Amino acid sequence: MLHVLRQIARTGIKTEPRPSPATDGIEIARLQEDIRRTLGRALAIRQVDAGSCNGCELEIHALANPYYNLEGLGIRFVASPRHADMLLVTGPVSKHMAIALKRTYDATPDPKLVVAVGDCGCTGGIFGESYASLGRVANVIPVDVDVSGCPPTPTALLRGILAAVSAAPRTGQRGAGATGRESA
Amino acid sequence: MNVSPLGIAAAPIGSSVPAQRCPVGSGQLLAACRLAWEQGGRLVALWASDERDRDRGFLLRALLGDADGFTLLEHTLPDGGARYPDLSSIFPVAGRMQRTVFDLVGLECDADDQRPWLWQAAWPIDVFPLRRDFAVSPKWEPGEEDYPFVRVAGDGVHEIPVGPVHAGIIEPGHFRFQVVGEKVLRLEERLGYVHKGIEKRFETMPLAEGHRLAGRVSGDSTVAYAWAYAQAAESIAAIVVPPRALALRALCLERERIANHLGDLGYLGNDGGFAFGLSQFSRLKEDVLRANAAAFGHRFMMDAIVPGGMATDLGDDAAAALRRQCDELAREVRILRGIYDDHAGLQDRFRTCGVASTELALALGLTGLAARASGVAQDLRRDFPTPPYDRLDVRPASRDSGDVAARVAVRFDEIFESLRLIRALLDELPQGEVAVLYPPTPGERFGLGAIEGWRGPIIVALDSGAGGTIRRCHPHDPSWQNWPVVEHAVIGNIVPDFPLINKSFNLSYSGHDL
Numbered sequence: 001m002l003h004v005l006r007q008i009a010r011t012g013i014k015t016e017p018r019p020s021p022a023t024d025g026i027e028i029a030r031l032q033e034d035i036r037r038t039l040g041r042a043l044a045i046r047q048v049d050a051g052s053c054n055g056c057e058l059e060i061h062a063l064a065n066p067y068y069n070l071e072g073l074g075i076r077f078v079a080s081p082r083h084a085d086m087l088l089v090t091g092p093v094s095k096h097m098a099i100a101l102k103r104t105y106d107a108t109p110d111p112k113l114v115v116a117v118g119d120c121g122c123t124g125g126i127f128g129e130s131y132a133s134l135g136r137v138a139n140v141i142p143v144d145v146d147v148s149g150c151p152p153t154p155t156a157l158l159r160g161i162l163a164a165v166s167a168a169p170r171t172g173q174r175g176a177g178a179t180g181r182e183s184a
Numbered sequence: 185m186n187v188s189p190l191g192i193a194a195a196p197i198g199s200s201v202p203a204q205r206c207p208v209g210s211g212q213l214l215a216a217c218r219l220a221w222e223q224g225g226r227l228v229a230l231w232a233s234d235e236r237d238r239d240r241g242f243l244l245r246a247l248l249g250d251a252d253g254f255t256l257l258e259h260t261l262p263d264g265g266a267r268y269p270d271l272s273s274i275f276p277v278a279g280r281m282q283r284t285v286f287d288l289v290g291l292e293c294d295a296d297d298q299r300p301w302l303w304q305a306a307w308p309i310d311v312f313p314l315r316r317d318f319a320v321s322p323k324w325e326p327g328e329e330d331y332p333f334v335r336v337a338g339d340g341v342h343e344i345p346v347g348p349v350h351a352g353i354i355e356p357g358h359f360r361f362q363v364v365g366e367k368v369l370r371l372e373e374r375l376g377y378v379h380k381g382i383e384k385r386f387e388t389m390p391l392a393e394g395h396r397l398a399g400r401v402s403g404d405s406t407v408a409y410a411w412a413y414a415q416a417a418e419s420i421a422a423i424v425v426p427p428r429a430l431a432l433r434a435l436c437l438e439r440e441r442i443a444n445h446l447g448d449l450g451y452l453g454n455d456g457g458f459a460f461g462l463s464q465f466s467r468l469k470e471d472v473l474r475a476n477a478a479a480f481g482h483r484f485m486m487d488a489i490v491p492g493g494m495a496t497d498l499g500d501d502a503a504a505a506l507r508r509q510c511d512e513l514a515r516e517v518r519i520l521r522g523i524y525d526d527h528a529g530l531q532d533r534f535r536t537c538g539v540a541s542t543e544l545a546l547a548l549g550l551t552g553l554a555a556r557a558s559g560v561a562q563d564l565r566r567d568f569p570t571p572p573y574d575r576l577d578v579r580p581a582s583r584d585s586g587d588v589a590a591r592v593a594v595r596f597d598e599i600f601e602s603l604r605l606i607r608a609l610l611d612e613l614p615q616g617e618v619a620v621l622y623p624p625t626p627g628e629r630f631g632l633g634a635i636e637g638w639r640g641p642i643i644v645a646l647d648s649g650a651g652g653t654i655r656r657c658h659p660h661d662p663s664w665q666n667w668p669v670v671e672h673a674v675i676g677n678i679v680p681d682f683p684l685i686n687k688s689f690n691l692s693y694s695g696h697d698l
Contacts, residue, residue, distance in 0.1 A: 003523055004460055014467055047353045051378045053694045055403025055484060060353055065466035079351035095306030096377045097356055098326040100348050126397055131307050131320045132381035
């Protein structure tokens, strides 16, 4: 136990400042306030790999490392679409995943946000459309924000998630639980 | 492999590793496989191509591997109605590959299991995407198939379906468990969800561009795939890559290995209930990715390797930074290894969990990292070292227990070995050019590439067409060999240990589904 504590102390806090408002026009404090006021809790994201090469997933994993510390922002990944406010979808959407993706979308309660991740999720990328690929995510379910890149860096992903939240209607009523908390 | 007892002629193949090709008839195909099995050989890959435009019917290819190198058996079938013998009675791993040959090329074999493998009703079952007269119809809608899973009957037996969308951030696949209480009686995998037509897509790309698609077959192995593709393309064009480029490729490959092992060690700790491990190892992995971006312009070094050499050179400052990072990583990983080894709770989860015995590994053809954890010490970097590995004397990791703990230990050992290799590469980095021009029309030939990626051997078999085109490209991931072993390794374990066992193999879905 002692060497675990020693290693934690030696490592220190690695979390970096958020992408600054000056460089991307996003006011982090305001966004956190938005998330809190609209949802009354953390933003819940369900990630769906709809056919990617797994490169985008590596960067989505990286969002959770201590440098980016996604949970510190009030954003967390959830295990079920029924718990999610946002779907983070990588592509291209393979035909074999199209039905599962639509079902995941339908299982996510309204109102919901969809972020298409990576060049393949945004345009079909190098795989394009074929007998086996339906191309971009927007060909299968409605998309709010595109995050391009092959794969997009964790910072680009963070900006895309925050852009989707800031573009969402602020007066949106997100189910009875959240509304109850808002009025309380 | 010596094929002369079979009365077969062999000719050398353009390849970076020792390889030969032999035309075989139907009986010879089976006899050659049997001979290979008796001599300790294994089936590396099986694929087919449509050669009717050249009046040669269909070509079925089986790539065998043994201590001498690779042997490519080429069996010509006169038309789509001809059948070929079942190889799965000799090499069980052939089963899924044979089913895929039918799904994509439409050649039937004499096996009992005639279920589709990659096909999931997205296109009609009687048209075959890799035939040259294949035409897509806009009328085809994604469909649902009723896949006949094998069921276990008995008092108290129930079934747990998992996937394709999983609870975590991982690739899609379906697992069907037959369970009594907590205990797994049987697991059956159903893959193919991320089939996106990669092999067909290759045929629309110029030969000199195919490395980009190869680098996206499985994103976590982009360096290994791009290098294997480049090897195949370079042997087709018979060009010699500058020594500096080869050293930089190996540097990238070892860094890819380290990054993936660090990530896996973090998640294995986390799946064992030790979140400290995830935050520590994911921090170190991020350090590696950032240094990659600084040195090669991309966090995963995608598109750094091109046919003919490297797309970018490594500056002196970047080389010095990579060198310093070796020392830092060695220090940190040594501390974390001590913590993992001393953690009773973690070791309790790791040991005797998800065992793949040496016997099972040999019978089913387990390969790569997982094989080295089951007492089967294969490693292309040592067995057939191509430059620069010929001067590095790679010492493969080896463990015998075949459990999660062994696969953890192999990852730790391989990180330290890769750090040693990186230091050696940086100490003697050759000077000079990093690329030669890849010729626009190198001619119509066959080339083979084989690289020991972090997961295991990555194979790229490439046929060039006229005018610098790709006629056929078959990338083969070691996950084909290892997925069936996972089904065996979980038997008798409890359901909650499956994520840990699965993670300890960490196999590719995209690389398998193509």
